[in-house]
Amino acid sequence: LRPGTSQSLRVSEIVGAGFRGSAVIRSAQPLAVMAQLESGGTSAAYTAEPYELGYVFNGIPFFSEGSQAAYCPLILDRGHGWDTGIIVQNLNKLVDAKVRVDLYSNAGEVLETRTGFIAPGSSARFDFPASANEIDQEPSASNWLQVISEEIWQEGTPQALSSNIAVVAHLVRGNDSGCVLESVLYNALSEGEAFNWPGVLNGAGTRHLLIPSFQKSFGEGQVSSVVSVVNVNPHQGSSTLSNVRFLGDGFTTNLSSISVPHRESFFLDSANLLGIPPGSAGVLAMSALPAGSGQVAGPGFAAMVLHRAEGLLPHLPCDATPPTSTPTDSPTETPSFTGTPTSPPTETPTGTPSLVSTETATITDTPSSTVTPTEALVVPTETPTFTSEGPTPTDTLGGPSPTASPSPTETLVGPSPTPTNMFEGPTPTATPTEDELHRADINRNGRVDEEDLLLLLKYWFQLVD
Incomplete structure (x- = not known):
């Protein structure tokens, strides 16, 4: 250096x-x-x-x-x-x-x-x-x-x-x-x-305590000071800190004297000193004269000041261990509901299904597996349902049951030779009313067609999601 x-x-x-x-x-x-x-x-x-x-x-x-x-x-x-x-x-x-x-x-x-x-x-x-x-x-x-x-010192050894x-x-x-x-x-x-100055047999304690920086809610950081003072004289009695004063910018505030018994301490917080206005910074001074001490060897004080920037301190709990992964709102599996597959079918229908709708829709079941489904598709208000004439069937889709359920994105054109019904319920056997047909005409093109069914399925899966 x-x-x-x-x-x-x-x-x-x-x-x-x-x-x-x-x-x-x-x-x-x-x-x-x-x-x-x-x-x-x-x-x-x-x-x-x-x-x-x-x-x-x-x-x-x-x-x-x-x-x-x-x-x-x-x-x-x-x-x-x-x-x-x-x-x-x-x-x-x-x-x-x-x-x-x-x-x-x-x-x-x-x-x-x-x-x-x-x-x-x-x-x-x-x-x-x-x-x-x-x-x-x-x-x-x-x-x-x-x-x-x-x-x-141990027995048999030098001290x-x-x-x-x-x-x-x-x-x-x-x-x-x-x-x-x-x-x-x-x-x-x-x-x-x-307390004891080296070489002074009877002791010579602290005569003055001078704190050059003492603040109260000062500056942007709202810095405040606290002072801890201890009477370290081990002898019985008490010593007094007198002439306690704060020297601010253009003003002086006199504080009360403080008597401290031996081995005791006190805590002086600027926030509790009403004579010091907020926003002040200055000097805190105290005197401990021998005449004010009732203890052998005179006064002996140890003091320490702490400044805290209240406006900069953390006031909320923190976590020392950050999470290793971020949670996601998206589910890892596709939600399912009764009667609906959670994955695309693994089997392919073998028939040539078709969906035919007429004003007097009827169901015709022939040996050649040609089916004309006639149930009415009803737009759901809360829970999507398929309604037909008869004793209030719910979630009803007419026609023979297919062996494999089609994917939700596929168009239902008709049944396969051995299809499985997506929605349980009785098969409609009667012609739907004009009002039911009107409600089933979702796209309002004057007929119940494949597009109405696709719109209904799309609405259904939105409710499930």
């Missing part, structure tokens, strides 16, 4: 998919490093932890590689679908780190504890999974988290001092389908950043 330049490195191109671990970057010159994590269409980033920091107190150098205690003040409510992953790296090059992770409620009670050993230079992840996956829920920082590196650690919090909100909706990533605050 030349002076003032930067370079990116994609880990996936080096180690491949399925890798989870840590990285150590060494250089002969000072570096600033940022890590970015992409997951399910979301992107979050944090800054790399300097491996060695040199503090000087009264002219005496104090060296620190990370911290033996770290605080994560922003743990979003797992009941609203937020998974929490705590990534802890052992900064000791020689000795394992014995780590304890405590999850606290906003009332300062320990809810869950995770423990483990981390090999030198490597990392481990401690998961606190979501208890529910819900869509369209506002964030609630009801919890916070503390990570402690403990001494290792191993606590290893320094670096901690990153990864918060992900998803749904039951596996979709990642939101992702948050931040560096945990070291003990020196929040």
Whole structure:
């Protein structure tokens, strides 16, 4: 790297998919490093932890590689679908780190504890999974988290001092389908950043909390801010945040002082601050002076701010697994109804059928199989029927039964020697009335002919489809 330049490195191109671990970057010159994590269409980033920091107190150098205690003040409510992953790296090059992770409620009670050993230079992840996956829920920082590196001592072995650690919090909100909706990533605050400054035996806590970007329904994305503040001082008592104020564009809003007992947290949501008008963006400032603290070693606050673009967030459930095929409305098989074949006939009628219609239509059955069908074809109003004179026959087609049903698109000209009737019912034996003949004349050409029958069959199959 030349002076003032930067370079990116994609880990996936080096180690491949399925890798989870840590990285150590060494250089002969000072570096600033940022890590970015992409997951399910979301992107979050944090800054790399300097491996060695040199503090000087009264002219005496104090060296620190990370911290033996770290605080994560922003743990979003797992009941609203937020998974929490705590990534802890052992900064000791020689000795394992014995780590304890405590999850606290906003009332300062320990809810869950995770423990483990981390090999030198490597990392481990401690998961606190979501208890529910819900869509369209506002964030609630009801919890916070503390990570402690403990001494290792076993009988008959030398005592191993606590290893320094670096901690990153990864918060992900998803749904039951596996979709990642939101992702948050931040560096945990070291003990020196929040409470005990290295080299100060009696502690020297945070004096001021300054949040340079605090917004309320700001801009096109409707960006709003929430702040989670924790009193990390382990000693009994409470500390007060006074002189709480929002510095907006041309105005200042003074807010009430906040008293926070030890190990408790509170959640400050811009949406609930009536003194800040919507569309505002500015600075949120608080003071925690020693005089306002009733705790030994003075105040110790850890805070984290979260910005959410409400106008850009997904508010509908999504499906992580798209369907492999598109359903079709067309049936895969031809629908059938009683008496009608679902496929063309495999046999060919052997006769020479003909359809003859006269005003005094009669049926004549002769040994030569010459048939003059005389039934009237009636245009159906709801269900197509074939009607003839007699005792109200329905679905009637006169003539001997053919041995094979003709295709629906074929013209019925007459019967074969041994045809099969398409529609069951009694054979008409009487002459149809003039009214029935008129209704059967579908094309209104003055006679009942083959075209009328074709129109009737076409109408019938439209009803069936």
